[in-house]
Amino acid sequence: MESPPIIHRLLSSAARALLPLAIRDVIRPYWQRNFIDEQQAARIKAIAKLGPAKRWASCQSEEVDFWESVLRIENTDPNLWPECRARRSDPNRPFQNYLRELIDVAAGAQIRVLDVGAGPLTSIGRKWPGRELHITAVDPLAAEYDDLLRKLDIDPPCRTTFALAEELSAIFTPSSFDLVHSRNAIDHSKDVLKAIEEMIRVVNPDAMYS
Numbered sequence: 001m002e003s004p005p006i007i008h009r010l011l012s013s014a015a016r017a018l019l020p021l022a023i024r025d026v027i028r029p030y031w032q033r034n035f036i037d038e039q040q041a042a043r044i045k046a047i048a049k050l051g052p053a054k055r056w057a058s059c060q061s062e063e064v065d066f067w068e069s070v071l072r073i074e075n076t077d078p079n080l081w082p083e084c085r086a087r088r089s090d091p092n093r094p095f096q097n098y099l100r101e102l103i104d105v106a107a108g109a110q111i112r113v114l115d116v117g118a119g120p121l122t123s124i125g126r127k128w129p130g131r132e133l134h135i136t137a138v139d140p141l142a143a144e145y146d147d148l149l150r151k152l153d154i155d156p157p158c159r160t161t162f163a164l165a166e167e168l169s170a171i172f173t174p175s176s177f178d179l180v181h182s183r184n185a186i187d188h189s190k191d192v193l194k195a196i197e198e199m200i201r202v203v204n205p206d207a208m209y210s
Helices: 005-018 021-034 038-050 052-071 084-088 142-151 165-170 192-202
Strands: 110-116 132-138 179-182
Touching: 052 084, 052 142, 110 165, 110 192, 165 192, 179 192
Parallel strands: 110 132, 110 179
Antiparallel strands: none
């Protein structure tokens, strides 16, 4: 449902101020599924008007500009996630509980995770005690994000490499990942259904995807 912009911003700000990150990670998917703010509504209208392929071409520079605003060390805007730079560049950030629940593996296992449309810094945590995590982050703007990270003096613990969501199987073999993850990215793809099909192709059929 669409929520009034002011109420949506107030609730978001309150959640960031009062709730621990672990709880926000759990409720975030439900929040994003049920509340649409004014920016999301505008994006939906643009996609409907232009079609995903044309919208994709027009929004690429917007993505780089957005991430530069978010990751600048001077960023203190609560609506631009000022904590994002420190959190995503932390090599010891825990692998999120809501993702752990999707992978049924015993202690000592190696886990392969693909983050599609990861942006300059993947949101996925890198440490799960007793398991060995291998995270692959991909994005069509990987080269531009490399330039951005150099500009902002950020050394990413997991560097994003180039791949289109619609062509994952051209780069990765079928069933090569235990989990395929995408956050705030599929709506930017050229072909949403094709992107989802490709994500399914490269995930282990005995695993799950989010």
